[in-house]
Amino acid sequence: MRTKIMLTLYVLIFYLGATTVSATAPAWLTPGTYATYAVVVPKDARFGINSVMVKLDMLNECSFEALYPYLVKAEGRNVSRDENYVTALWPTGTSYLTFRVLSVDNDTAKILVRLELHDVAIERPDLANASVLVLSEVLTLDLRTGMYVRNGTPAGRPSFFINPSNPPDPGAVLLNVTVPEGGTWLMTVKNLSYSRYRGFEVLTHLRTFHPPFIYLESDVVQFNLHGPDYSFSGGTAFSALYDPSTGLMIASDMSSTPPELVLMGVVGSTMEDVNASRALRKLLAENSNRRWLQGWNLYATNVEFQDEHPFERPGSPLVYYFALSVLIAIAVGIRDFWRWVR
Secondary structure, rough: OHHHHHHHHHHHHHHHHHHHHHHHOOOOOOOOOOOEEOOOOOOOOOOOOOOEEEEEHOOOOOHHHHHHHHHHHOOOOOOOOOOOOOOEEEEEOEEEEEEEEEEEOOOOOEEEEEEEEEEEOOOOOOOOEEEEEEEEEEEEEOOOOEEEEEEEEEEEOOEEEEEOOOOOOOOOEEEEEOOOOEEEEEEEEEEOOOOOOOOOOEOOOOEEOOOOEEEEOOOOOEEEEEEEEEEEEEEOEEEEEEEEEEEEEEEOOOOOOOHHHOOOEEEEEEEEOOHHHHHHHHHHOOOOEHHHHHHHEEEEEEEOOOOOOOOOOOOOOOOHHHHHHHHHHHHHHHEEEEEHOO
């Protein structure tokens, strides 16, 4: 009898732990899963429409080595990785942002974030040109908290997915990172909307999505960075649209910088999908019920989308507390019963 009771308790504990993990990670978050977003820029687009501001002392070794030859050419001197230095990248071609799940081990996942820029002009102070420039970072995702961690400290929340049944509420932390010579950057959720783009189909490079959607918008992190030979001030924010069936990001707004990019050294960015903007202007002129977002648009993924079905806004968090209370009550009841049979 005692063995059966202990086994029941272990099952309850395991179920509770599994529920905690599933509350933050979608079922499709498995090794090999990827999602690629694109910003398509045709040859006739004007120069300087897109920009990526990179802080050298936040880059990892791989990204710094990719950028280093062009910095030396532009500066005419050696540039060190730990230098307080911000450079501007001006991609004039199509760019790609890929999130790939490398591994899932117990309560953590390794996520590769890869930013691929084409036909890039590197500023500071003269221009050097790169046909392709790749910046990348492998981030550790805590599946229990839904946060990226660095040295055991929560640093940011994934941008490429949310849990549609329990999305981050206003005030939830999206980014919490210390920027060298820039202090602590704290980005939080400002607005979570279930009515944005209601009545509209949203187009991407991969497929057309139908309402409803989940729209997340952050507050703006204001900053003022400066060093021996540069000064850069502005604001960094994030906003994006999500598919409620999978939680996958569909597209982002033009001046949206995903938290992952900040963690890998991109302190600010403006990325406009020029083809999407042109198509959007045409749709608006036609009074169409179809829309493009003007930032990163879904380009390719192996995430399987469910058939369309009604989506209801998640209820009160008290539902989860009630479920937990039921589990605790069952455990206490089993304990008291065991005391009685003894």
